Every structure is written in C-alpha cells, then in structure tokens.
Amino acid sequence: MMQQTIALETAGGLLQSLGTAQFTSRLWSWLHGVVDPCCYHMTALRFRRGSQQPAVEQLDVLFFAGNADPEETRLALSLYQQDMEWKQDRQLLQFIEQVQDPQLVLSRNEVYPPTAYGRMIAQSPLGEECSLLGCETDYVYLLSIFRNRHTPSFTLGELSRLRQTCHFLIPLLARHAQLSTPCITPSQDTLLQYFDRCLQLAGKQLSGRERLICHAMLQGWSVPQIAEHVSISQCSVRTYMERALAKIGVTSKSELFAWCVTVEQRHRQPAALS
Known part of the structure; x- marks a missing residue:
C-alpha cells in the first residue's frame, strides 16, 4: 500500500x-x-x-x-x-x-x-x-x-x-x-512585533513609556517587576498602564491580546477579498 x-x-x-x-x-x-x-x-x-x-x-x-x-x-x-x-x-x-x-x-x-x-x-x-x-x-x-x-x-x-x-x-x-533548527525559538520578539504592527494598523499612538509598559505586560511581567526594570514607582507603572489601555480601548492584558487578534483579522480580510 x-x-x-x-x-x-x-x-x-x-x-x-x-x-x-x-x-x-x-x-x-x-x-x-x-x-x-x-x-x-x-x-x-x-x-x-x-x-x-x-x-x-x-x-x-x-x-x-x-x-x-x-x-x-x-x-x-x-x-x-x-x-x-x-x-x-x-x-x-x-x-x-x-x-x-x-x-x-x-x-x-x-x-x-x-x-x-x-x-x-x-x-x-x-x-x-x-x-x-x-x-x-x-x-x-x-x-x-x-x-x-x-x-x-x-x-x-x-x-x-x-x-x-x-x-x-x-x-x-x-x-x-x-x-535543522526549530523555526520558532523561545523568544517574545514575535509577540512584541505583532503588537507594534497592530498599533500601527489601528492608528493608535502610545508614548515610549506606555509602549514599554505594554511590552512588559505582554511578556507576563508583574507590576513590581516592571517598576524595578524601568526604575519607576509601582504607582507610576499602573498610571502608564491605565493610560495605554485606555488609548487602545481595553481594560486588561487578556483584552489586549484579544484586541490584537481582532485588529489583525479586520485588516487582513479586505486584502484577502481583493
């Protein structure tokens, strides 16, 4: 056979x-x-x-x-x-x-x-x-x-x-x-590049600090970890986080992921139909 x-x-x-x-x-x-x-x-x-x-x-x-x-x-x-x-x-x-x-x-x-x-x-x-x-x-x-x-x-x-x-x-x-080598290595770069692309597609403007905080969130960092890494207070981290999420129109990390998927789908479908 x-x-x-x-x-x-x-x-x-x-x-x-x-x-x-x-x-x-x-x-x-x-x-x-x-x-x-x-x-x-x-x-x-x-x-x-x-x-x-x-x-x-x-x-x-x-x-x-x-x-x-x-x-x-x-x-x-x-x-x-x-x-x-x-x-x-x-x-x-x-x-x-x-x-x-x-x-x-x-x-x-x-x-x-x-x-x-x-x-x-x-x-x-x-x-x-x-x-x-x-x-x-x-x-x-x-x-x-x-x-x-x-x-x-x-x-x-x-x-x-x-x-x-x-x-x-x-x-x-x-x-x-x-x-050969695996086509995907344990790196967060792909996810962060995807997020940045979705920001561009959706026309969302974040400050450098707001974007950095979002990157840290997507990598699973806690507020204390972000504060230590960026050398600012935890209160400031939460403020930047709230501002960034408000600009995007979401309220949590899980909603941020869902927003990325929705943006990508919405901008890919017209191209697929053309």
Missing part, C-alpha cells in the same frame, strides 16, 4: 532536502497534492520526554506550511510554546507520553481555552486536525494536518491513507530535526 502512496521520485526528493527549507515545501506539496488534497495547513512539533519518566519536558516547533496566514501562525505557535499552552491539552499529552508505535489521533477542535492562543485559533480557519505521532529515543514527533473549518470531516479512507504514511514520515521528521 505504501508503494502506491508515495512515488520513488517524491521519496527521493524528500530525502535529499532533509535539513533544508525545501523539505517543508516538498512535504506540503506531496501531502496536499497526493495524500490529502483537502488539507489546509500542517505543523510539525517535537516533544522531549524524560529519560526516566514519560512526562514531557520540552516542545520545539520544527516547521509549518499551508494556506494559513504565516504571521498569525508564527505568533500562535509562539504563544503555544512560550505560554505552555500545550500542557493544557491533557488528551494529546496522554498520547505523547504513552506512544511507542506510530499512531494517528483525530481532534475536532471545537473548544478552545480562554487565552490569547485560544482566541487566535478560535478565529482562524483551522478546523478538524489529524495528528500523526511517532517516537525515536527521547523524542516524540507530531505532524498535525488541519482541514479548513468549512471543509468536510476526514473520512475513514482518508484517515487510513494518512495512517499508512506514519512509518515513512516519522523517521523523516526525526532526521530533519537533527539536521
């Missing part, structure tokens, strides 16, 4: 491109063109399990590709990684902690956490998710293939076809991860 699923030329191209950016584009081209023409997006993750216990210790984002907006995808994955959102998905973690042989997990993605990441995914076109899982040594590799929210669900035949690719794809992901 596998010989009918992937041509030798395609397999050779994937092997030759391991460790390069071409691997991602070739893998997406094959998945979208041959395996699942209805797939909308894909994401590859690597989870590190403890040597003595199966608990997950670390997450790396290896790559992503597809039709989803790349800037929004990068921000969402940054939040998923940095804010430990993946630790909230206990159902998926159970599979990751216990997996020994390649397997497939189907997720409906109908309920999202009330976080910045959850809001972004809820407003995105991402719908049903088919995840291919497999492990090597201390790592578990996950390739998630998403349907568009308005696309019909995976059929049993389609899931069976995807399941057949596990034994070929998991070793490829492991080798690619060894030869």
Whole structure:
C-alpha cells in the first residue's frame, strides 16, 4: 500500500532536502497534492520526554506550511510554546507520553481555552486536525494536518491513507530535526512585533513609556517587576498602564491580546477579498 502512496521520485526528493527549507515545501506539496488534497495547513512539533519518566519536558516547533496566514501562525505557535499552552491539552499529552508505535489521533477542535492562543485559533480557519505521532529515543514527533473549518470531516479512507504514511514520515521528521533548527525559538520578539504592527494598523499612538509598559505586560511581567526594570514607582507603572489601555480601548492584558487578534483579522480580510 505504501508503494502506491508515495512515488520513488517524491521519496527521493524528500530525502535529499532533509535539513533544508525545501523539505517543508516538498512535504506540503506531496501531502496536499497526493495524500490529502483537502488539507489546509500542517505543523510539525517535537516533544522531549524524560529519560526516566514519560512526562514531557520540552516542545520545539520544527516547521509549518499551508494556506494559513504565516504571521498569525508564527505568533500562535509562539504563544503555544512560550505560554505552555500545550500542557493544557491533557488528551494529546496522554498520547505523547504513552506512544511507542506510530499512531494517528483525530481532534475536532471545537473548544478552545480562554487565552490569547485560544482566541487566535478560535478565529482562524483551522478546523478538524489529524495528528500523526511517532517516537525515536527521547523524542516524540507530531505532524498535525488541519482541514479548513468549512471543509468536510476526514473520512475513514482518508484517515487510513494518512495512517499508512506514519512509518515513512516519522523517521523523516526525526532526521530533519537533527539536521535543522526549530523555526520558532523561545523568544517574545514575535509577540512584541505583532503588537507594534497592530498599533500601527489601528492608528493608535502610545508614548515610549506606555509602549514599554505594554511590552512588559505582554511578556507576563508583574507590576513590581516592571517598576524595578524601568526604575519607576509601582504607582507610576499602573498610571502608564491605565493610560495605554485606555488609548487602545481595553481594560486588561487578556483584552489586549484579544484586541490584537481582532485588529489583525479586520485588516487582513479586505486584502484577502481583493
């Protein structure tokens, strides 16, 4: 069955491109063109399990590709990684902690956490998710293939076809991860750049100090931490914070995240329709 699923030329191209950016584009081209023409997006993750216990210790984002907006995808994955959102998905973690042989997990993605990441995914076109899982040594590799929210669900035949690719794809992901670097590193730069872009799109003007305070908020700093870092009183921090949030039209950090998502969506939709 596998010989009918992937041509030798395609397999050779994937092997030759391991460790390069071409691997991602070739893998997406094959998945979208041959395996699942209805797939909308894909994401590859690597989870590190403890040597003595199966608990997950670390997450790396290896790559992503597809039709989803790349800037929004990068921000969402940054939040998923940095804010430990993946630790909230206990159902998926159970599979990751216990997996020994390649397997497939189907997720409906109908309920999202009330976080910045959850809001972004809820407003995105991402719908049903088919995840291919497999492990090597201390790592578990996950390739998630998403349907568009308005696309019909995976059929049993389609899931069976995807399941057949596990034994070929998991070793490829492991080798690619060894030869390349994760596409997203644990940094807040992506989030702060996204916030600054949303300020520009919305025409909001903040003072340098107000913008600095917002950056610190988005990085999860407390008022005492901000005060110590900026060398001002906690009362002054709260004043700058209230001014900045009032100018933007929100009242809390969670609303600030939601505002960013709304601004980005509102300014991206006209471009997509034109």
